Amino acid sequence: MQPSPTVRKRRLASELRRLREAAGLTIEDVGEKLECSPSKISRIETLRVGVTPRDVRDMLLLYGVPEEQREYLVQIAREARIKGWWESFGDVGRGAFLGFEAEAAILRTYNAMLVPGLAQSEAYIRALIAEGAPDMSPDEAERRITMRLTRKRILEREDPPRVSFVLDESVLRRPVGGPEVMRTQLEHLVDLSTRPNVTFQVIPFAHRSYPGMGASFVIMEFPDPRPRRGLRRRHGRRDVPRRTPMRSTTTRCCGGIWSPRG
Numbered sequence: 325m326q327p328s329p330t331v332r333k334r335r336l337a338s339e340l341r342r343l344r345e346a347a348g349l350t351i352e353d354v355g356e357k358l359e360c361s362p363s364k365i366s367r368i369e370t371l372r373v374g375v376t377p378r379d380v381r382d383m384l385l386l387y388g389v390p391e392e393q394r395e396y397l398v399q400i401a402r403e404a405r406i407k408g409w410w411e412s413f414g415d416v417g418r419g420a421f422l423g424f425e426a427e428a429a430i431l432r433t434y435n436a437m438l439v440p441g442l443a444q445s446e447a448y449i450r451a452l453i454a455e456g457a458p459d460m461s462p463d464e465a466e467r468r469i470t471m472r473l474t475r476k477r478i479l480e481r482e483d484p485p486r487v488s489f490v491l492d493e494s495v496l497r498r499p500v501g502g503p504e505v506m507r508t509q510l511e512h513l514v515d516l517s518t519r520p521n522v523t524f525q526v527i528p529f530a531h532r533s534y535p536g537m538g539a540s541f542v543i544m545e546f547p548d549p550r551p552r553r554g555l556r557r558r559h560g561r562r563d564v565p566r567r568t569p570m571r572s573t574t575t576r577c578c579g580g581i582w583s584p585r586g
Contacts (some may be wrong), residue, residue, distance in 0.1 A: 330423025332404040333371060334419060334464040340383060347387040358382055393426040413471040426478055428485050430545040436538055442476055445512040451501025488523045541563040
């Protein structure tokens, strides 16, 4: 799957602002030197407008950025202008969320009610839509199914994200679509669990109450292209430091359960 323009736009805007400040320049200084309005620079840095590769190159030359880093960021500007696959499903999808998900290096997801989208079998997806939205038109239903199946392709790419699923036991007990659909779904979960980048954990009914009960959430972590002290590589990608406050908070929300591999 192609790089996510959603994440690249944010990364580029943040980096342009950081480099401008590192160069000791104000927005007004940049506008004057590049013969454009300061508001244009401000809108670029706050994601209110897009930015062309040429504008990025001009700004980076002004900031004194080395050629290698300059060309890398210009390439990001090119990729940020490419539409993500999810944009063709704008009427049925969650564009920004799918864009972030497509770029994440690590995904931690907790669900209390349903199998997470990335782990759903096609039969389970069809049953959810048929039972949850019986009045939906066949065309819209098929578009939603296609969007959800396309979303799952991030698990098939050469550098898939590390995914850690924590499920409440009720997710496995609820017979969505009936026994045959659930049998297929459980077999799909077993198949996914054999992958080195996927982890499943289940909070049993016998577990005491915990802060995340009744909620569902996803925590995403993204590869950082810049060398940073304390970062390590896995699967050829730079990851965030292993111990983070977010991870501790997430573990508490899940009643102390979280994968040591995630």
